[in-house]
Amino acid sequence: MNVAVRAAVRKALHHNMEVYGVFHGFAGLIQGEISPLDTNSVADIIHRGGTILRTARSEEFKTAAGRHKALRQLARWGIEGLLVIGGDGSFRGARELAASGITTIGVPATIDNDLYGSDYTIGFDTAVNTAIEAINKIRDTAASHERTYVVEVMGRRSGQIALWAGLAGGAESILIPEIEFDLERVCERIVRGFKGGKLHSIIVVAEGAARGEEIGFYIQEHTGLETRVTVLGHIQRGGSPTAFDRVLSSQMAAYAVDLLREGKTGLGVVIQEGRLRTMGLEEILSGKKALDVDLYQLADILAM
Ligand code: F6P
Numbered sequence: 001m002n003v004a005v006r007a008a009v010r011k012a013l014h015h016n017m018e019v020y021g022v023f024h025g026f027a028g029l030i031q032g033e034i035s036p037l038d039t040n041s042v043a044d045i046i047h048r049g050g051t052i053l054r055t056a057r058s059e060e061f062k063t064a065a066g067r068h069k070a071l072r073q074l075a076r077w078g079i080e081g082l083l084v085i086g087g088d089g090s091f092r093g094a095r096e097l098a099a100s101g102i103t104t105i106g107v108p109a110t111i112d113n114d115l116y117g118s119d120y121t122i123g124f125d126t127a128v129n130t131a132i133e134a135i136n137k138i139r140d141t142a143a144s145h146e147r148t149y150v151v152e153v154m155g156r157r158s159g160q161i162a163l164w165a166g167l168a169g170g171a172e173s174i175l176i177p178e179i180e181f182d183l184e185r186v187c188e189r190i191v192r193g194f195k196g197g198k199l200h201s202i203i204v205v206a207e208g209a210a211r212g213e214e215i216g217f218y219i220q221e222h223t224g225l226e227t228r229v230t231v232l233g234h235i236q237r238g239g240s241p242t243a244f245d246r247v248l249s250s251q252m253a254a255y256a257v258d259l260l261r262e263g264k265t266g267l268g269v270v271i272q273e274g275r276l277r278t279m280g281l282e283e284i285l286s287g288k289k290a291l292d293v294d295l296y297q298l299a300d301i302l303a304m
Contacts, residue, residue, distance in 0.1 A: 001051040006042040007253035026061035049238040081260040095281040098266035106268035114158035116287030117279040118270035135169035142200035152212030166204035167299040177208040
């Protein structure tokens with residue numbers, strides 16, 4: 001997100017626009033936590049995870065009274081256009097602001113990569129790489145001890161991180177909310193693998209599919225094999241962004257600034273087949289991203 005903030009600020013300054021940062025998301029907007037941003041305010045953040053603008057969940061913004069306060073702050077500060085960087089909650093807020101007449105553009109940023117319309121969202125690649133790094137390390141100890149490991153990754157409603165990390169990490173099975181799974185089959189595969197000479201098994205589970213602990217318990221009970229569970233948790237939400245994420249964030253945020261300059265509103269920036277495009281916030285929010293079933297099947301075939 002920091003990379004997107006940096007790109008938005010510098011692209012806007014390049015066009016002689018005045019730039020303000022809203023701190024703590026919609027909660028801060030309601031409170032008027034707004035300050036001017038210059039080129040130095042975004043210096044030295046390109047390699048840092050998180051966001052210098054901080055963030056917060058805001059229940060108040062979901063109410064008409066809360067949004068009214070936010071609109072008053074925007075008017076008070078003379079803000080003519082707003083970039084909203086975030087996932088579906090942020091996009092819902094952006095849609096409300098656009099409907100109230102504020103020129104608003106959404107920039108998709110969520111590690112879950114679950115926003116409809118965009119092949120990738122900012123943060124996903126970094127989270128997947130963090131998960132793979134962890135799986136690589138777990139693999140070392142799994143092989144040494146000849147154990148089964150269950151690795152729980154994030155994804156409350158989405159199996160995207162699990163699918164990518166599972167495929168790239170060479171997992172034996174990937175359990176995700178989008179596809180029904182059969183734990184007996186998972187256990188059979190583990191046992192078959194060990195009998196066939198595999199030194200270990202790694203099962204990747206998305207938090208939205210099941211709790212890693214439950215899966216680990218089931219596997220140990222049904223196979224008799226020593227099983228350990230690792231929950232990666234919030235380490236997936238931090239860390240230095242990958243090159244892919246940095247380029248994507250820079251491009252998306254810069255494009256969003258161009259859209260604001262053109263007076264466009266109610267749109268989200270998306271990337272499809274490598275090209276930046278726009279899609280209505282309404283369409284993004286009402287769509288459901290389809291899982292790449294081919295990728296899932298490929299992971300299944302390669303796990304053997
Ligand atoms: O929505 C993104 C996400 O990373 C989910 O995958 C995860 O369940 C959730 O955020 C964690 O949210 P919190 O930090 O509030 O626990």
